Amino acid sequence: MTQTHVSTLLSTEQIAARVRELGAQITKDYEGRRLVLVSVLKGSFIFTADLCRAIDTHQVRIEFLGVRSYGEGTSTSGVVQITQDLSKPIEGEDVLIVEDIVDTGLTIAHLLELFKTRHPASIKVCSLLHKPARTKIEVPIDYLGFTIEDRFVVGYGLDWAERYRNLPFIGVVEAK
Numbered sequence: 001m002t003q004t005h006v007s008t009l010l011s012t013e014q015i016a017a018r019v020r021e022l023g024a025q026i027t028k029d030y031e032g033r034r035l036v037l038v039s040v041l042k043g044s045f046i047f048t049a050d051l052c053r054a055i056d057t058h059q060v061r062i063e064f065l066g067v068r069s070y071g072e073g074t075s076t077s078g079v080v081q082i083t084q085d086l087s088k089p090i091e092g093e094d095v096l097i098v099e100d101i102v103d104t105g106l107t108i109a110h111l112l113e114l115f116k117t118r119h120p121a122s123i124k125v126c127s128l129l130h131k132p133a134r135t136k137i138e139v140p141i142d143y144l145g146f147t148i149e150d151r152f153v154v155g156y157g158l159d160w161a162e163r164y165r166n167l168p169f170i171g172v173v174e175a176k
Contacts, residue, residue: 006164006171009153010146014171015128017064018145019047022126026096026143034059036093036120040111041066041084042165043100047128051098069107080110087095095120096143100158101129105137109134112139120153129153129170 026035035057039048041064052060066084095115102108108125115123126143133150154160155167164173 005174006154006167007174008169009148010156010170012168015145015156016050019050020054022143022145023051023056026051026054026087026126027056030055030057030059030096033094034061036061036063036090036095038063038065038086038090038095038097038115040097040099040107043157043159044098044128046165047100048098051126061088061093063090065111067107067111080107082114083097089118090115091119093120095123095137097123097125099127100156101131101153102139102141103131103134103137105135107135108139108141124125128156129158143172 009100009160035055037048037060039045039062046176047112048062052062063086064084065086066082068077068083097111097115099108102125112123112125124142125140127141128145130141130144130147131150132147151172152160152165153170155170157165158170159165160173
C-alpha cells in the first residue's frame with residue numbers, strides 16, 4: 001500500500017490573514033445591510049465559520065447547502081447534485097455563496113442559476129481558492145482568497161474521499 005504525505009501549500013497563518021482581509025472587505029461592502037452566507041457543504045464549512053467571525057456586523061444569517069460533484073475521486077463528475085437545500089427562503093435577501101474552491105466553474109454556475117430563480121436582492125460569490133487552469137465555465141468570483149495551480153488540494157475543509165478535512169492548512173497529497 002502506498003503511503004501518503006501532505007505538503008503545505010498555504011499555511012494556517014496565510015489562510016487566517018486572508019480570511020480577515022476578506023471579512024473586512026465584506027463588512028465594508030455590506031454595511032447596514034442584512035447578509036445571508038450560503039456555505040456550500042461540505043468543503044466550505046471551516047472557511048465559512050472563520051469568515052463569518054471576520055465579518056463585523058450582527059446582520060449575518062448563515063445557511064447551508066449540500067452539493068456533490070466529486071464523489072470518491074479527485075476529478076469532478078460534471079454533474080451537480082443538491083444533497084441538502086436551504087432551510088429558509090432567500091427572496092429579497094443579499095446572498096453570498098461561500099465556496100471552498102472554484103475550479104471548473106460548473107458548480108457555481110449551476111448555483112447562480114438556481115438561486116436567481118429564488119429572487120434574492122443580490123447574489124455574489126466568495127471562494128477561498130480558484131484553480132483557473134481547470135475552468136470550463138467562467139464565473140464571477142467577487143471575493144477570492146487565493147489563486148492556485150492545478151493540483152489536488154486538501155485540508156481546511158477540503159477532502160480526498162472524506163479524509164484530510166481537519167488539517168488546519170491547505171496541502172497537496174503526495175505519494176511516498
